[in-house]
Amino acid sequence: MVKIPNNRAWWLVLPVFLLVAFSALVPLMTVVNYSVQDIFGPGQAYYVGTEWFKEVLTNERLQDSLMRQFLFSGAVLMIQIPLGIGIALMMPKSGMKASLVLILLAIPLLIPWNVVGTIWQIFGRGDIGLFGWALNSMGFDYNYTGDTVDAWFTVLLMDVWHWTPLVALLCYSGLRAIPEAFYQAAEIDRASKWAVFRYIQLPRLKNVLIIAVLLRFMDSFMIYTEPFVLTGGGPGSSTTFLSQTLTTMAIGQFDLGRAAAFSLIYFLIVLLISWLFFTAITHADKEK
Amino acid sequence: MAEIQLKSLAHSYSATPTGAEDYAIRQLDHVWEKGGAYALLGPSGCGKSTMLNIISGLLAPSEGDVLFDGRRVNELSPRERNIAQVFQFPVIYDSMTVFDNLAFPLKNNKVPTSQIKARVHEIAEVLEIGDKLYKKAKNLTADEKQKVSMGRGLVREDVSAILFDEPLTVIDPQLKWKLRRKLKQIHEKFDITMVYVTHDQLEASTFADKIAVMYGGQIVQFGTPTELFERPNHTFVGFFIGSPGMNLIPVERRPEGVMFNGVFVPLEAWQNNLLQRVKSDNLKIGIRPEFIEISESPSDDSLEASVLDVEDLGTYKIVTVEVGGQKLKVRQSEDFHSDVGASVHLLFPKQWLMLYVDEFLIKEQQ
Secondary structure: OOOOOOHHHHHHHHHHHHHHHHHHHHHHHHHHHHHOEEEEEOOEEEEOOOHHHHHHHHOHHHHHHHHHHHHHHHHHHHHHHHHHHHHHHHOOOOHHHHHHHHHHHHHHHHOOHHHHHHHHHHHOOOOOOHHHHHHHHOOOOOOOOOOHHHHHHHHHHHHHHHHHHHHHHHHHHHHHOOOHHHHHHHHHOOOOHHHHHHHHHHHHHHHHHHHHHHHHHHHHHOOOHHHHHHOOOOOOOOOOOHHHHHHHHHHHOOOHHHHHHHHHHHHHHHHHHHHHHHHHHHHOOOOO | OOOEEEEEEEEEOOOOOOOHHHEEEEEEEEEEOOOOEEEEEOOOOOOHHHHHHHHHOOOOOOEEEEEEOOEEOOOOOHHHHOOEEEOOOOOOOOOOEHHHHHHHHHHHOOOOHHHHHHHHHHHHHHHOOHHHOOOEHHHOOHHHHHHHHHHHHHOOOOOOOEEEEOOOOOOOHHHHHHHHHHHHHHHHHHOOOEEEEEOOHHHHHHHOOEEEEEEOOEEEEEEOHHHHHHOOOEHHHHHHOOOOOOEEEEEEEEOOEEEEOOEEEEOOHHHHHHHHHOOOOOEEEEEOOOOOEEEOOOOOOOEEEEEEEEEEOOOEEEEEEEEOOEEEEEEEEOOOOOOOOOEEEEEOOHHHOEEEEOOEEOOOOO
């Protein structure tokens, strides 16, 4: 076949370019534009340069919520990844039981975020919520609206309930893809259960785990609705995460310039950490 | 090392077998002696791999017993039976180096580190992968992976037996031959009971001292390659071993011999005697292409046949002849010449003429 060079073919890329431009580039540039201005109202915008960035980087409220955010995402990954792998390992391999477990696991994933928040808000209440009432009658002084530790515990528990099934389902699919011969060989080689996990299952789960870690990190790092509905960020600001701080700043205080600068930094952090995770996992076992 | 005995063993993959066709292995008794090199030969689906998995313990037989040195091991796992098995397709631990792969079974057995090192190097030398010991196993070629896979089977010194399930399927022919020799050498050196499953007769006879031929879930013959060739115990063995396989002709009983389509074939006296005593009418005679003699002039007992085809295979010729409506293959030397359609005279030497009743060989009784 003879290839005919024809640069007009580039026009074929135009629809995609336009789509990406309108869905990502234009809004992003708007944010970039806002981030270098102080906006008081329509027609009342003043160029301020990098002032917002400097301020955002030294703003204590933001830094506190950034720390909380790291703590939360860290906890989410530390709990949900091992727990998800554990659940996947214990799930039945086939038959009716497997289908049943899969359906049960998938249920939390189908519930909308704010409904999840509402469910746990009621569930955790000491007076009418089964969970809160049960804890209280067992003698625990549990009150998620008043106590920081209880609030964190409830937010984490809610997220674990909502999203661990995703990790479990991903790992389950990864485990099912391992050929039976590997288990047979391990049995012949007299490998312990731990060795089977460490040398057969875990290496073969790597790809799904990359996806699971990235999804759970990004999702948890951007969490908004569920804690907002459950605790409203309280008590005090103990469960106020980055998204909520940002929303308060942009919509509550109509501080568009500062919120825009903050959004950009927020975006870069998510991007950077996702990249770090990805690079770390994919390069972990490259040959020296 | 152990003697492996199978006692009235049968296996069905169906939970409620209703008939013989539901069984992958039908009622068999067999002994694999200590330190022997055996091949288990048979076509695809004859139950070879099933039998191997039952010996290793990956599969529990539905009926009968597996005995290691007289001890019943039915309920024991492969781990407890201390058995090594190499699979058809390479199974490697791809996050480990070649060294760690080979050392894995030893580490699991708590062998001291110094011994592990020595043993792994020894096996790697034999398999010629010594220079790749510190490479990641997943970067190896398919051949090398299978060598690693085999190495893991060979590395333990104290195993009851090593089982090979068509281990050379993925290896290219040149290397196949070499590896087979290697296995043979390893067997001679370490004197471990080895059972080698294959559907390739050449592979079986180069590796094994004795071959068990499986057909329809049963071992139809267990013997040396020569025995299988000269005295096939079952028509299937005759047909399966040899290239081309044995000529088998359905025949009818006659005094002093047998007859097919008006062609009379005389038999030995003892064969005739035995033939009078059996009831079955499922009779066949069999003779290897190598043993049929062709001459141009008739003699006593010779049969007239016409030549249908002559194939020159380079070092010998395969002649297809027709006798009484039956096509027979005859192996002749390179200097045999005949025109298609020519009439020739066949001679069946009596010591090579086998008689089969219900597919099984009628043997002379001592």
